Amino acid sequence: MKIEDEIKQSKFESEFHKLTINVLFSGKWINDVMNQFHKQFDISSQQYNVLRILRGQYPKAATVNLISERMIDRMSNVSRLIDKLETKGLVERSSCKNDRRQVDIKITNDGLQLLKQIDVQQAQIMEKFNHLTTEEAIQLNNLLDKFRG
Amino acid sequence: MKIEDEIKQSKFESEFHKLTINVLFSGKWINDVMNQFHKQFDISSQQYNVLRILRGQYPKAATVNLISERMIDRMSNVSRLIDKLETKGLVERSSCKNDRRQVDIKITNDGLQLLKQIDVQQAQIMEKFNHLTTEEAIQLNNLLDKFRG
């Protein structure tokens, strides 16, 4: 569906103005899709993002800082996200020996299990959302990178 | 900057998975840029979006429903956004004669003035952010529309 129709606006000041709105809208759209999907697993998309980062480090631990740097949403409050995940038993904290300011965060077996469970369904659902060829996806990735400068 | 570097992730499951993250990231990125910019005018990007919609209708009034349909972020609580704008004297509410359930919302002169003031600076700033040719912008708009399906 064209962005003009999505937000019922027929005219834009320029192709670039339209693009700004299109990027904003598409970001929110995919964010909603993901949030909706993750809800059934009782985690937010941000929490999912943290779990993915921790699995990427596994079996090494990660620090709050490392997680922040790799998150899609930089503004997130990682400490409190970790609180939530810790309460659910999906991650565990332990103080870092080398630098006692830091906190080592590791994904638990339960966390890894949950991700595995999500992976399967996510792959299926993402299939349905993929309306682009690989060529087009590459092109879109490159244009978005260039858009941000 | 490539998305790989933005979130320090070198590998993605597929070009499409990377794309999902790229769209999410780019949306949040432009959202942050806009929020930061609008802050100096003491309004949020959502409030700005509402003002733009109201200017588009001017001198006609708009209803809460019409605004909702045209907003970039559909999930917004338009009633409370209008509260904020009304307090600042940028919009005014009046009950609709034809249908007393509806509320007529109109941008005030102060609201129009503020938008005019924002327009000038926004155009300048957006210039700096435009790293694409018109051809590329058109292409990116089309690919995003196709991405959402």
Place this chain on the structure above:
DNA sequence: GTACATTAAATGTATATACATATATTTGTA
């Protein structure tokens, strides 16, 4: 070693958001 700046993480707080529910009005229909 002491003093001061820097860094890592956590916390406080105000505002924003998501989602359910309430209130008022209108519409459709028996």
Place this chain on the structure above:
DNA sequence: TACAAATATATGTATATACATTTAATGTAC
């Protein structure tokens, strides 16, 4: 007409987010 269903907006509430501040540990200059 009466009464249920639908619609438009507003409100209640729990959670999330943005941003400033705090606490603790480390690094650095003297």
